[in-house]
Amino acid sequence: xxxxxxxxxxxxxxxxxxxxxxxxxxxxxxxxxxxxxxxxxxxxxxxxxxxxxxxxxxxxxxxxxxxxxxxxxxxxxxxxxxxxxxxxxxxxxxxxxxxxxxxxxxxxxxxxxxxxxxxxxxxxxxxxxxxxxxxxxxxxxxxxxxxxxxxxxxxxxxxxxxxxxxxxxxxxxxxxxxxxxx
Numbered sequence: 001x002x003x004x005x006x007x008x009x010x011x012x013x014x015x016x017x018x019x020x021x022x023x024x025x026x027x028x029x030x031x032x033x034x035x036x037x038x039x040x041x042x043x044x045x046x047x048x049x050x051x052x053x054x055x056x057x058x059x060x061x062x063x064x065x066x067x068x069x070x071x072x073x074x075x076x077x078x079x080x081x082x083x084x085x086x087x088x089x090x091x092x093x094x095x096x097x098x099x100x101x102x103x104x105x106x107x108x109x110x111x112x113x114x115x116x117x118x119x120x121x122x123x124x125x126x127x128x129x130x131x132x133x134x135x136x137x138x139x140x141x142x143x144x145x146x147x148x149x150x151x152x153x154x155x156x157x158x159x160x161x162x163x164x165x166x167x168x169x170x171x172x173x174x175x176x177x178x179x180x181x182x
Contacts, residue, residue, distance in 0.1 A: 003035070007035070007036055007039045010025075010119070014120075015123060018119075018143075019151055022115075022148050022151035022152055025115055025119065026151070030111045030114060030115065033118040033119065036118060037087075038083065040121065040122060040126065041086040041087075041125065043125075044086075044128055045082040045083060047129045048078055049078060049079055086125070090114070090118065090121070093117055094113055094114045094117045096167050097116075097117060097149070097164065097167060098113040099167075100163040100164075100167050101149060104162055104163045105155060105159055106149065106153035106154075106155050106159075107153070108152060108153045112152035113149070113152070115148070116149050116151075116153075120142075120147075120148050121141055122141070123140045124138055124140075124141040142164055142165075142168070145164045146160045146161045147160075149164060
């Protein structure tokens with residue numbers, strides 16, 4: 001029960017007082033932040049399963065009348081897909097961010113970058129089930145990421161912002177160029 005209270009406190013704290021929260025988690029191990037991230041993914045999976053069941057039964061089931069097994073296979077696969085894809089995306093984004101953190105002078109190690117990523121993903125992960133919030137939560141997650149990098153990597157605000165923005169600018173630019181070329 002203590003772990004659940006601690007995780008719920010962290011959810012509230014990272015959204016309301018990110019600098020203080022990052023300062024409090026500076027010395028904790030990566031395992032605690034990974035447990036936090038897994039909890040956020042579990043909440044997302046439960047919400048998506050509940051919404052998926054309702055959506056499937058109300059709107060989609062009539063299209064699968066000839067294949068009733070599909071709806072019973074697709075929902076459990078969603079429960080597996082969400083945590084697996086969440087950790088894969090965390091690994092990719094954490095490693096990419098850490099590359100730019102290192103280039104801009106961060107010396108506190110990969111563990112601190114991953115902690116910044118896990119906690120910063122909170123608003124986005126909690127809003128994935130409700131698309132109208134995407135823009136706001138993506139921006140808030142980016143802000144939480146640079147605050148986390150600043151606090152956990154002991155970087156200046158400008159360098160922390162640049163380490164977060166540069167990979168995103170490069171990805172957007174590459175996507176735009178690919179769109180033009182294709």
